[in-house]
Amino acid sequence: MALDADIETVLWTEADIATRVAELASQISDDFLGASSPLVAVGVATGAFLFLADVVRRIKLPVEVDFIRAESYGAGTESSGAPRISCDLKIDVAGKHVILVEDIVDTGNTLLCLIAHLKSKGASSVSVCTLLNKPARRKVELKLVGEGKFYCGFECPDYFVVGYGMDFAELYRNLPYVGVLKPEMYK
Numbered sequence: 001m002a003l004d005a006d007i008e009t010v011l012w013t014e015a016d017i018a019t020r021v022a023e024l025a026s027q028i029s030d031d032f033l034g035a036s037s038p039l040v041a042v043g044v045a046t047g048a049f050l051f052l053a054d055v056v057r058r059i060k061l062p063v064e065v066d067f068i069r070a071e072s073y074g075a076g077t078e079s080s081g082a083p084r085i086s087c088d089l090k091i092d093v094a095g096k097h098v099i100l101v102e103d104i105v106d107t108g109n110t111l112l113c114l115i116a117h118l119k120s121k122g123a124s125s126v127s128v129c130t131l132l133n134k135p136a137r138r139k140v141e142l143k144l145v146g147e148g149k150f151y152c153g154f155e156c157p158d159y160f161v162v163g164y165g166m167d168f169a170e171l172y173r174n175l176p177y178v179g180v181l182k183p184e185m186y187k
């Protein structure tokens with residue numbers, strides 16, 4: 001059966017996302033133009049894999065790329081509240097400007113854990129670049145490191161969304177847009 005058939009509503013189309021990704025990359029390029037330390041884009045696996053690939057391609061500065069893996073949702077729609085770093089960085093980020101690239105900030109638990117982790121590794125600043133921000137569900141306050149900035153693509157309404165990297169039970173990551181599943185699919 002076609003994957004599209006499981007989607008009830010499309011919130012952001014492929015074109016909406018491409019336009020916003022270009023704007024974010026342009027803002028990042030401007031902000032870090034004069035930076036004295038190297039820039040590292042760290043994608044939070046698995047969900048950020050498409051966004052990371054699209055955004056770094058449009059950054060007009062030298063940028064190192066790495067992944068970190070933190071999981072807290074498993075096969076459900078509720079955060080466990082205690083993300084687990086199951087795969088750490090390869091690159092040494094000490095003294096570098098890190099941009100954590102996320103698909104979505106929901107409760108904030110994942111980023112809280114990752115920002116502290118990168119700070120402990122000596123990053124000179126930690127910024128966040130997230131495609132979606134869902135403030136309605138936030139459980140923790142996020143403090144960036146150094147001169148770190150918060151880049152956000154879109155404010156997400158209080159739905160569990162899928163597509164463009166985001167999954168429900170590991171499926172739907174390959175949809176090129178972001179949408180909401182038909183209610184029966186979440187059961």
Ligand SMILES: O=P(O)(O)OC[C@H]1O[C@H](OP(=O)(O)OP(=O)(O)O)[C@H](O)[C@@H]1O
Nearest residue numbers: 045046047071072073106107108109110
């Ligand atoms: O703000 P939070 O409530 O912590 O939620 C956001 C995180 O949850 C999802 O990851 P998930 O744990 O599902 O892993 P995945 O990327 O492998 O799907 C998403 O990709 C973010 O990393």
Ligand code: HPA
Nearest residue numbers: 106159160161162166167
């Ligand atoms: O809305 C969501 N969709 C997919 N994964 C997520 N992880 C946190 N929130 C979400």
Ligand SMILES: [Mg+2]
Nearest residue numbers: 047073074167
């Ligand atoms: Mg997930």
